[in-house]
Amino acid sequence: MEVFQSHRKSSSNNVIVSILPFYRSAPPLEVRLEDFEFFAMDRLRVLKGISDGLCRGKKPEEMEKLVVDLWKANMRHPQAVEEVNKDIISHFVLRLVYCRTEELRKWFLSMETTLFRHRFRLESSEAQRALMSEFKLPYKAVSNAEFESVKDKLGQVARSMGQNLAAADAIFYKVPFEEVPDLVSGRRVFIHKGHAYVAMNQVVSLVVTQFRSYISKALILTNRKWTSTIREQEKDRLTPIVEALCTSYLGPDYSQPQEFGEISIKDIDQVAKTSFPLCMRHLFEKVKEDHHLKHGGRMQLGLFLKGVGLKLDDALAFWKAEFAPKVSAERFDKEYAYNIRHNYGREGKRTDYTPYSCQKIISVTPGIGDHHGCPYRHFSEENLRAALVRMGLSSRAVEDVMDKVHNRHYQLACTLTFEAVHGSSCDAGINHPNQYFIDSQRVLQSKNGSVA
Amino acid sequence: MTKEEADNGRDDMVIDVPGQANAVPDGFNANYLRIYYGKLFPHADMFKWMSYGNDGKHPGCDKSYFGRREFSFTLENDIYIRFQSFNSVTELENSIKEKCPFKIDIGPVYSVDPAKRHAYAQSGNNVFTPVERELVFDIDISDYDDVRYCCTGADVCLECWPLMTIAIKVIDTSLRDDFGFNHILWVYSGRRGVHCWVCDGKARRLTNEQRAAIADYFHVYKGNENSQKKISLPGLVLHPFLARSYTEVLKGFFEAKLLPNQNLLASEERYEKILEMIPDASVASELRRRWQENKRASMSKDDINIVRWEQLKSILQSGKQKMQGLRRCVEEIVFSYTYPRLDMEVSRHMNHLLKAPFCVHPKTGRVCVPIDPNNCDEFDPTTVPTLSQLLEELNRGGLRQDAENEWDRTSLGESVAFFRTSFLQPLLKSCKEEIENSYNAKLQQSKNDLSWSHVSLKVLLKRTKPTFPSLQLIHQIPSMKWF
Numbered sequence: 001m002e003v004f005q006s007h008r009k010s011s012s013n014n015v016i017v018s019i020l021p022f023y024r025s026a027p028p029l030e031v032r033l034e035d036f037e038f039f040a041m042d043r044l045r046v047l048k049g050i051s052d053g054l055c056r057g058k059k060p061e062e063m064e065k066l067v068v069d070l071w072k073a074n075m076r077h078p079q080a081v082e083e084v085n086k087d088i089i090s091h092f093v094l095r096l097v098y099c100r101t102e103e104l105r106k107w108f109l110s111m112e113t114t115l116f117r118h119r120f121r122l123e124s125s126e127a128q129r130a131l132m133s134e135f136k137l138p139y140k141a142v143s144n145a146e147f148e149s150v151k152d153k154l155g156q157v158a159r160s161m162g163q164n165l166a167a168a169d170a171i172f173y174k175v176p177f178e179e180v181p182d183l184v185s186g187r188r189v190f191i192h193k194g195h196a197y198v199a200m201n202q203v204v205s206l207v208v209t210q211f212r213s214y215i216s217k218a219l220i221l222t223n224r225k226w227t228s229t230i231r232e233q234e235k236d237r238l239t240p241i242v243e244a245l246c247t248s249y250l251g252p253d254y255s256q257p258q259e260f261g262e263i264s265i266k267d268i269d270q271v272a273k274t275s276f277p278l279c280m281r282h283l284f285e286k287v288k289e290d291h292h293l294k295h296g297g298r299m300q301l302g303l304f305l306k307g308v309g310l311k312l313d314d315a316l317a318f319w320k321a322e323f324a325p326k327v328s329a330e331r332f333d334k335e336y337a338y339n340i341r342h343n344y345g346r347e348g349k350r351t352d353y354t355p356y357s358c359q360k361i362i363s364v365t366p367g368i369g370d371h372h373g374c375p376y377r378h379f380s381e382e383n384l385r386a387a388l389v390r391m392g393l394s395s396r397a398v399e400d401v402m403d404k405v406h407n408r409h410y411q412l413a414c415t416l417t418f419e420a421v422h423g424s425s426c427d428a429g430i431n432h433p434n435q436y437f438i439d440s441q442r443v444l445q446s447k448n449g450s451v452a
Numbered sequence: 453m454t455k456e457e458a459d460n461g462r463d464d465m466v467i468d469v470p471g472q473a474n475a476v477p478d479g480f481n482a483n484y485l486r487i488y489y490g491k492l493f494p495h496a497d498m499f500k501w502m503s504y505g506n507d508g509k510h511p512g513c514d515k516s517y518f519g520r521r522e523f524s525f526t527l528e529n530d531i532y533i534r535f536q537s538f539n540s541v542t543e544l545e546n547s548i549k550e551k552c553p554f555k556i557d558i559g560p561v562y563s564v565d566p567a568k569r570h571a572y573a574q575s576g577n578n579v580f581t582p583v584e585r586e587l588v589f590d591i592d593i594s595d596y597d598d599v600r601y602c603c604t605g606a607d608v609c610l611e612c613w614p615l616m617t618i619a620i621k622v623i624d625t626s627l628r629d630d631f632g633f634n635h636i637l638w639v640y641s642g643r644r645g646v647h648c649w650v651c652d653g654k655a656r657r658l659t660n661e662q663r664a665a666i667a668d669y670f671h672v673y674k675g676n677e678n679s680q681k682k683i684s685l686p687g688l689v690l691h692p693f694l695a696r697s698y699t700e701v702l703k704g705f706f707e708a709k710l711l712p713n714q715n716l717l718a719s720e721e722r723y724e725k726i727l728e729m730i731p732d733a734s735v736a737s738e739l740r741r742r743w744q745e746n747k748r749a750s751m752s753k754d755d756i757n758i759v760r761w762e763q764l765k766s767i768l769q770s771g772k773q774k775m776q777g778l779r780r781c782v783e784e785i786v787f788s789y790t791y792p793r794l795d796m797e798v799s800r801h802m803n804h805l806l807k808a809p810f811c812v813h814p815k816t817g818r819v820c821v822p823i824d825p826n827n828c829d830e831f832d833p834t835t836v837p838t839l840s841q842l843l844e845e846l847n848r849g850g851l852r853q854d855a856e857n858e859w860d861r862t863s864l865g866e867s868v869a870f871f872r873t874s875f876l877q878p879l880l881k882s883c884k885e886e887i888e889n890s891y892n893a894k895l896q897q898s899k900n901d902l903s904w905s906h907v908s909l910k911v912l913l914k915r916t917k918p919t920f921p922s923l924q925l926i927h928q929i930p931s932m933k934w935f
Contacts, residue, residue: 162686194654
């Protein structure tokens with residue numbers, strides 16, 4: 001087996017200690033066909049576990065522990081060399097699997113970056129420094145003289161984050177701000193004339209950004225190779241494995257409404273009361289009240305209704321009627337109809353857009369005049385409590401839900417709401433507004449023997 | 453130009469009725485626009501700007517650059533056409549004059565001419581993609597409706613316009629001092645807001661992720677009517693950017709202008725909004741009690757808002773307050789009233805289209821003129837030239853043979869001159885330098901490459917090979933050799 005440059009040898013006993021590959025190049029190895037598949041599935045369990053953790057709003061410390069546990073459970077091997085090879089091989093196989101559409105690439109990139117970030121943070125600081133130079137990051141440590149001149153500002157930044165500028169942190173790197181977008185975004189660095197002053201403990205961000213950017217480009221290249229040659233060449237061997245790996249793990253996307261077929265425009269009011277999750281109820285109420293919704297809200301609610309089974313013509317009629325007091329029919333046709341048709345895949349790129357999952361909805365930041373997003377995250381406590389009471393929750397149930405919200409478990413909060421409203425348990429937890437809807441209809445149907 | 457001057461008449465004026473013959477009724481229509489685009493709109497300057505120095509004079513110029521920029525036109529009757537592109541200033545000018553758009557938007561520079569996008573989209577590799585785009589910001593005063601009582605919605609007056617002024621100051625300072633940008637153009641949006649165009653090369657090449665990071669850096673005011681606390685400033689001290697904004701701009705403006713002018717503490721309805729922001733209910737009730745007792749004029753002749761604000765500050769900032777949430781309460785209140793409220797979506801994506809400067813706003817007839825950030829206190833949106841006013845000024849000037857620089861005869865002249873000297877010229881100078889440097893660097897690079905030519909063949913092959921399973925390995929079947 002070939003040995004890679006990313007192996008680290010501890011100086012004390014010449015044994016390979018911590019190994020964190022950057023997946024720069026595919027190894028010239030021989031791999032058995034079964035390993036090809038099983039290695040990938042094990043890694044996929046890790047990535048899926050990370051995805052679940054993020055959805056549930058786990059804090060960084062919790063995520064770190066989760067990553068350790070997931071890795072131990074799925075990727076460990078008594079022989080370090082074998083572990084590294086499995087690590088690398090599984091990554092490259094999954095690249096093939098997840099390079100094929102924009103959404104898959106985004107998901108894979110996000111999970112692999114999170115995985116890398118936590119694994120990197122667990123390395124010792126010497127190992128981290130070595131890995132940094134491996135990436136050939138051309139960032140120089142800030143000279144003592146310069147450090148003195150900006151020390152006050154650096155201290156201010158640290159204290160603004162509830163930390164202190166300890167002597168140990170006197171090592172700062174000066175990097176162009178473009179290299180550390182997440183630090184800039186959270187105002188966690190001092191920036192001056194285009195340079196960010198990054199503390200040693202923030203260095204993770206630098207490396208992770210490089211990693212992310214590299215993997216992002218690599219995925220595009222892989223996709224080109226896949227479409228142009230590999231898929232066809234390997235159609236009897238690798239291709240079926242690759243295609244199966246993907247669909248077996250990412251839950252349904254609800255773009256094709258299944259069981260309850262269609263919902264027509266006259267049913268909407270009724271099902272909104274009984275089966276919509278809070279996020280969609282809120283949007284629905286607002287559109288009825290204001291006769292308008294901003295773009296973010298129209299997308300979130302519109303795609304949800306599509307997933308629920310509202311046909312394009314009914315959707316157009318619905319929005320037109322709701323907007324009528326504020327928007328004339330002609331203006332509606334001019335300004336809004338196009339976008340609705342676009343969502344149904346009848347215009348432009350003809351992409352059939354999929355309804356947003358909880359993960360996506362939770363991650364947005366609604367702005368002024370917006371009503372989309374996840375109410376469990378974005379509503380003030382007062383407003384959320386009021387909304388829950390309007391949904392019919394008892395004060396005991398409201399407390400349970402608020403408890404989850406305080407701990408930032410937004411999807412668990414929604415699950416508890418579901419259980420309180422329907423009087424039945426939801427073991428799988430809510431991951432998608434359309435899932436809430438389908439489960440709700442199922443419960444109601446089994447109770448009444450009819451839909452809604 | 454005053455009515456008196458017009459009345460006195462000018463010797464070279466042919467028209468007989470003094471004063472009235474030049475009068476152009478207020479309005480916005482295709483006829484007015486036609487004259488505007490014919491004589492006043494600065495086509496050549498816009499072209500020079502959008503070319504960023506790629507005028508073909510230097511061998512390092514990219515001649516395709518201007519042609520890859522997207523423009524979009526909104527025509528009369530709300531007809532909207534996207535992906536307009538032009539290869540020269542003449543094409544741009546003729547198209548504008550012919551189509552007479554009610555609004556012109558500027559989009560990104562794409563990888564290929566937008567007119568040819570369909571050819572590239574077919575291959576599915578998404579080769580038609582934005583490659584450069586200015587970093588832009590959009591601030592709209594209607595987003596401040598909950599803190600201004602003088603106007604709502606589309607209206608704006610000299611009482612509330614200063615909210616825009618301080619937004620410009622905060623953002624402009626940060627763009628220059630923190631991010632190191634230099635070529636920044638602020639433009640009046642024509643009715644109720646301002647746009648900002650950051651045109652440095654570094655800014656144009658920012659990725660969506662980096663733009664989002666900058667937008668988030670500026671994002672302090674969060675929330676809408678559903679959330680209550682819109683400003684949250686945790687931490688023992690403020691980040692240097694926020695601290696500077698507070699001490700240099702926001703605090704002074706809030707205490708001296710906004711507080712008294714908008715009577716933020718004078719009535720119960722208004723002071724309740726501020727009391728709501730105090731997390732300690734006992735402090736809030738104490739103040740409420742004091743102010744309810746004191747409804748009539750206070751002893752001193754000072755403005756009641758300022759008196760009450762001092763009371764509020766002295767309670768919250770007294771050493772006795774231990775509660776965590778109270779530490780930054782005063783700043784949070786000031787920020788929530790005055791801190792810039794940006795439209796995040798505008799800045800995040802490269803493909804967002806933004807209205808071009810020097811357009812005329814259909815609802816007000818005002819021209820979207822540049823604003824000098826160093827003198828933004830002087831800017832008065834109620835005196836910005838309108839379309840009809842400009843046409844009137846043209847009329848007064850009489851007929852002229854030379855059609856160049858007609859704007860000099862009108863109020864628009866000042867704006868065009870400012871655009872050129874303060875923005876365009878320094879920008880173009882810097883672009884030329886950049887083109888030259890990058891050209892020289894490339895020459896040097898190829899010299900280096902040549903000197904390794906005897907090894908280069910192998911090196912080149914290695915470089916062009918993607919770092920992932922290539923054709924080769926797939927052909928080696930029997931064992932599943934895979935690298």
